[in-house]
Amino acid sequence: MLNINSLNQYYRESHTLWDLQLSVPEGGCVCLMGRNGVGKTTLLKCIMGLIPVRSGEMLFDGVDLAPLKSEQRAELGIGFVPQGREIFPLLTVEENLKIGLRAARRHGIKKVPEHIFEIFPVLKQMLGRRGGDLSGGQQQQLAIGRALVLNPRLLILDEPTEGIQPNIVSEIGDVIIRLNKAKGIKTPLVKEAAEVKNEVREAIKIINREMGVTVLLVEQKLPFARKVADRFCILERGRSVASGGMDELDETKVKRYLTV
Amino acid sequence: MKSLFLGSLFFSNDKTANVVLFSLIALIVLVPLCNAIFPSASALHFSAYTVSLLGKYLTFALLGLSLDLVWGYCGILALGHGAFFALGGYSMGMYLMRQIGERGVYGDPVLPDFMVFLDWKELPWYWYGFDQFWFALPMVFLAPGVLAFVFGWLAFRSRVTGVYLSIITQALTYALMLAFFRNEMGFGGNNGLTDFKDILGFNIQSEAVRVALFMISGLALIGAFLLSRWISCTKLGRVVTAVRDHEARVRFLGYRVEMFKLWIFVFAAMLAGLAGALYVPQVGIINPSEFSPLNSLEIVVWVAIGGRGTLYGAIIGAMLVNYGKTVLTGLLPEIWLFTLGATFVLVTVFMPNGLAGLLLKKREEMHT
Amino acid sequence: MLCVRPGIALDESTAETAESQEVSEQQAETVLDPFADALARLISGSMKEREQASEQLSVTGHPEALPVLEALLDGRLYALRDKQTAVIATESGQGYRIAEASTGADLGLIERSDLSKVNITNSLRTKLRKKISLLQLQSDDASVRLSAVNAMVKTADAKTLELLKEYESTESDEDVLSSMRLIFALNDLQNNDKSVRLDAMDTLKEYNSLEAYNRLSVLVEKDSAGNFIEQDVEVRKKAQSALKKIEARLQFYNSVETMFFGLSLGAVLVLAAIGLAITFGVMGVINMAHGELMMLGAYTTYVMQQIMPNHIGLSVILAIPAAFMISALVGVAIERGIIRFLYGRPLETLLATFGISLFLQQTVRSIFSPLNRSVTTPEWMSGSWQINDFLSLTWNRFYIVLFCLLVFAALLQILKKTRLGLEVRAVAQNRNMAKAMGIPTARVDAMTFGLGSGIAGVAGVALSQITNVGPNLGQSYIVDSFMVVVFGGVGNLWGTLVAGFSLGIANKMLEPHAGAVLAKILVLVFIILFIQKRPRGLFPQKGRAAEA
Amino acid sequence: EDTIKVGVLHSLSGTMAISETTLKDTMLMLIEEQNKKGGLLGKKLEPVVVDPASNWPLFAEKARELLTKDKVAAIFGCWTSVSRKSVLPVVEELNGLLFYPVQYEGEESSKNVFYTGAAPNQQAIPAVDYLMSDFGAERWVLAGTDYVYPRTTNKILEAYLKAKGVDEKDIMINYTPFGHSDWQSIVSDIKKFGSAGKKTAVVSTINGDANIPFYKELGNQGVSAEDIPVVAFSVGEEELSGIDTKPLVGHLAAWNYFMSVDTTKNAAFIKQWHEFIKNPKRVTNDPMEAHYIGFNMWVKAVEKAGTTDPDAVQKAIIGVEAPNLTGGISKMLPNHHITKPVLIGEIQEDGQFLTVWQTNKLVPGDAWSDYLPESKPIIADWTPPIMCGNFNTETKKCSGQNY
């Protein structure tokens, strides 16, 4: 679904991304890994068109992203949950969510889909509050919820577990069941969900599987990554140095690329 | 260590700053020299017109510099900085006014002319002492300094920031303008103070006095520049820069942000006052339009054009814009505003960091 | 030293008067019809003669006399250049439509240059008005009679009184009768019979009449020696109490008036500031060209009036959308051409827009000349709504207050109810994230800036009705506009509204005590101090984000 | 080289451009015409136009530039008093010539300045006289913009009115800031002041931009010229051309010239102006006439002196006569002011004035008002033996000269 070839990016004079390769298969969930400052966020921003690239190719479903503006990429169905949440601080939670409606119109979505509140019930409680007043974790949930409004086909998440409390699972479990039923899919996810401790992890999994959303994820925490993603890609100093199925991520690779 | 320190005072790492500094030094040496050596017919002679023009630019540069301290370093977009300039100017103007003495048109030994014909019987108390230079001189610093202190103390302590601060500084200068326009205030109303005759016993129109005023302005500018640069290099300078970035965070490090802002603000106000005091004898008039919000806005424009946060940028900006104004109002009297307006627009769009930024970029390009 | 002597004074030279009388006698011999004769002298004679002619006209009893006198008073009486015929002209599309003054017959259209106007002076005007009032007493229209009677309140002499007494019996309209009674009561105040005077006072104290107030005041005044002018204690006492009653009402109406003045000043401030509340308050662009965008709106009104000089009222109405469009287009051009390079550098927008403002000013100077342009006030916006002698509200201000509220409501709806309102705030708060969420930031910016600029243009239309339409128009409002937006709290439309009105009212409450200059200074000082108390204006943006 | 340079120092931008631009054009027209007549002393005249941008210190700078860089023979310029005050030390220092064309407050006479506009005795006092005798005004509102000209004029008028027996409480004085635009309260006060039974007139020294909203408010609040006439000293044809004059008809102005004055000189001048400015709708006004007179006087003086040397011209110009546009011959007096007729006109609907009163002789401008105690003993006389702009006849001293 997303193919990136020999991407080069500079911050002024400093070369941050070097001939980067990355491919995210349709329906897959790729985890981008690497130490602090290797360029993960930079890459995601490049995909979103928030910073200019020097050279290289980015294909989304065969469409070249290069000439498209950020907002057009969003309309193509790329949802973005940035690092640091980037909530619109003075808009209410509801308004934050509504922002996505413009791009979602093409999917016939006119109001904020109910399932988002099912995944993140706290948002429903806080609808009238300013986004900036929410606690860090609440903001993170809002950020994910906001991206979901777009009804994205590719969801890009930059360290989404940052600052989120470790439960929400049980609540979300129910939601997922209902989501599934609505879609007529009877996957016995309930059980699985009950097993998993980390609910966001689960939420992402569910979003990925049930809504058919492809996911590109940046995650530092190995256990989480292993649980959620089916593929990995490791960056080092702006280069992609290793990639493959999640099961291929062995200790040596971890030692070599992820420890300090 | 000491000499090294002095050396670093004059030579900074920024080459452009050094160039500006040494051009200034050259200017204040050359102009009087040429004036003394060459006869007035010679092409190398600076006429009184040029000298006082340059002197005026220097005072504007000093004013720009003082704003850059507040704006460029402290991040306070002061839209009322002209008020301090004008107060310094009025302090000087009052001294010069009192120097007229009996030579006024009504020949009153004490009262300035405008008071005589508005039927004032005695000198208002706030005019006392201004016949003495030793009193007027500290007032040049005190009047703007005290105003800046009171205003800043109130505003910074209440954490008025951003546009709110900008606009109330504008309100301040606007209110002062209206107040000084009032004839009841005793500062000559709209006409202000004018018709000066001597300064420290010397004829204010004589060429020697002009040259001297020019040199003093130059020295004041250089002194202020070095002092400001020194401040910006100290830890205080860095705290102030940090305040500009993220004021609240600085508080959590234990710094009393309001005090840092206040002292810079007061210092800058005093520099502006000095600029005003040097400006007045050179142009021969001070009136309330110096308080007009538009004038203060212009100072901001000089600094922005020069490049804010560099100090020398403010100097370049002030000199160039005013030189441009002098030339264009003579050359293209009917359309110079188009040119000026367009320059402002183009500079902002194409030179985000002003001329200083452009110079820096050019230098970087040359290096790579 | 001074040699100011009346020279060719128009009504002092006795020689001239004698001469003209002679002339008129000659004319009287030859011309038998006094109406035609008076008309002829009206258009040809000297000012003195014109006065006599109008006098003569008013007593002819001719049916056309009143229309002619009215036309003379209103400046619609002309003479044909070639033939000395008096005509009454009204402006119409291509030229002037004229009617023969003596018959009222329509003579068709004519060029302005073929007409010469019959000028009158103040003294003649005063006399005319008196005469017309007398003639108007016979009008069928009660409102005409009412205004005629009202015009006589101040100046009624014995002759007029007689006439009025005559008409009283036939008058049926209550208002007219009431005004007549006022005149009689005022007259009775001078009566020799004390009881009549006391009765008159009883009547007068119920009237909201300045004349009654003045006449009663005289009764309680002292002369320079400190003695009462009025000898009778009882009369004085009664006058005192009557005055008290009137004064109480006067006070009330005065405070209503002050309130209205404050509101209308406030409305102007709000109108001037409200566009800025968008470009500055919401988008964060320190738009120094805002004033010039208003100026463009005002000039649009002027141009509209040039295009349709015969439909002044309509042109003002049409100027509203036109000004909106023009200012909005200029705004969009500014945004697309310049501002968009400056997002993220809000302070720089100040510099660029300052440049633009200089540019626009000079452009207008070049196109329209540096002079002020004359914008005509439509009939329905001129004059005032005379509620009584103590209170009248000027129509233009009244409409501007209404207009201001309308514009405000419309804007509020746009920002609250449309996507644009939401999106523009999102863009202002986090441009990159807004983009990533699929908002076409470029379009939103352009539309928002256009909207703010358009509103400025609309404000300009309103301003054209009360102030100069010239290149400096913008400059005189920009500082106040910023003040209002900031005082209200940046980013809060309601704040702007409340701030504008409260500053307006504060100013107008202070003005009578402190004078215009000091009132303004006090208001500024108040703003400075107020911001110390509330560093984010009247309606601050609250919450964690705003504090950081 | 072979031209004589003439400096034109009028604001073309900023707040004063509205008034001064016309004067710049007038000067260009006068110079062009003089050149058509063959120039001056056999040389062409060359105008040097600069823009002091309504900025008072810039006036001084530009004056210095004109005198030292361009070496102009004379400067025609300034409008506001403060601009003149700013230029004054410069022309005195460099011994230039300045022709100042606007009515002003008086209390000044410089060796280097020629005041071709009206002094207070040439405008204010006659106007008050007229209202007193003709309209019968007993109560007076003196409304002005808060600066020297209105302040001084009102002081003079106040003294004058009191001398005529007007009571203190029958005089209301009101000052407003420059560009004041909200006149509601003041007009309402005037209305109230004027409704107290006595005939009331307003003497307006309101400046420039503030006039339009003032008159609009007058009109809307129904203050008619018949009830409370306003006589203005700063509202001329040019100002009226920017106002919807309908509600103003009948209000008055006192000037030394009206465009409507019916003389052949004036007709020719108007025609010339229309041709020069290429707009038949443009009006002429009093300061334009002042420049017309001043320029012609300067030309005559230069011809008389045979040189443009300032000292020679200063000497030559005193006593020089030049026709004004109202049918008289104005003369440059030893106090550097000129003789002018005083006209009072009523505003007509077409924005013109109908002259209702006129002095039968020209009134000589008085530099130092006789109605102010401090300036009463002072006279100006630039001929020997006095040769001074402020000579105190009591102390026999000459004070405040800078040359």
Add this chain to the structure above:
Amino acid sequence: MNKPLMDRYKTFDFVRKPVKPGELDVSHKTILYLEDVSVSFDGFKALNNLSLYIDNGELRCLIGPNGAGKTTLMDVITGKTKPDSGSVFFGQTIDLLEMDEPAIAQAGICRKFQKPSVFENLSVFENLELAMKADKGAWPALFARLNGEHRDRIEEVLTTIGLTEHSAQQAGILSHGQKQWLEIGMLLMQEPKVMLVDEPVAGMTHQEIDRTAELLLSLQGKHSIVVVEHDMEFVRSIARKVTVLHEGSVLTEGTMDEVQNDPRVIQVYLGD
């Protein structure tokens, strides 16, 4: 709970050691007292009669659901938010509610923010320099010079936080994780008595998390530390005593094991 015994007001005056006002007195081993603190925003109670005591030198972990009020609690301690009611004391004698942010910071309570906030236009080095414990007045700042000792201290911290290479770089261009480290570094530079650390390991790799844990452990004893984190592994690795906040008040307090097995904590926070 043993709250009444610890209540500051229950201690008789004469029992207390006489201290100079304003001087930190930890004679009762407790360095921070929060008693009955309530904070509400537009009617929403972010903190609800919360009482909490931190011992001198202890390392305390604070956990709780998103929105429980952990950050708000830190806001109250550092003077950013004024509570509606309750009292906050630093040691026995210093009433924090009467002090503003700089005064509290100078008294020795420093904080790392949840969202990393560093001075983006200053270099990493300068960020640390500003944070350094020193006289923070304007006048001393004007004449302050860095001596060798200071430099060594900064170098040391730079090494600790692994930003030695980036020393001269502008802080604004650091990555998220690097900013986290820098902020920890700034905290170290201040040498505070109490450190409030809000989510220090967000955005860090596994190994970095371990290093942070080590660092915090090495600091305890010298400093009193309050850590807020959602990463349970991290919390487990450092925790001695854990306090669980829920809906603005303390839900439970105890060792990691106690807390982990508390059914209420499982229900509101950990999940099964």
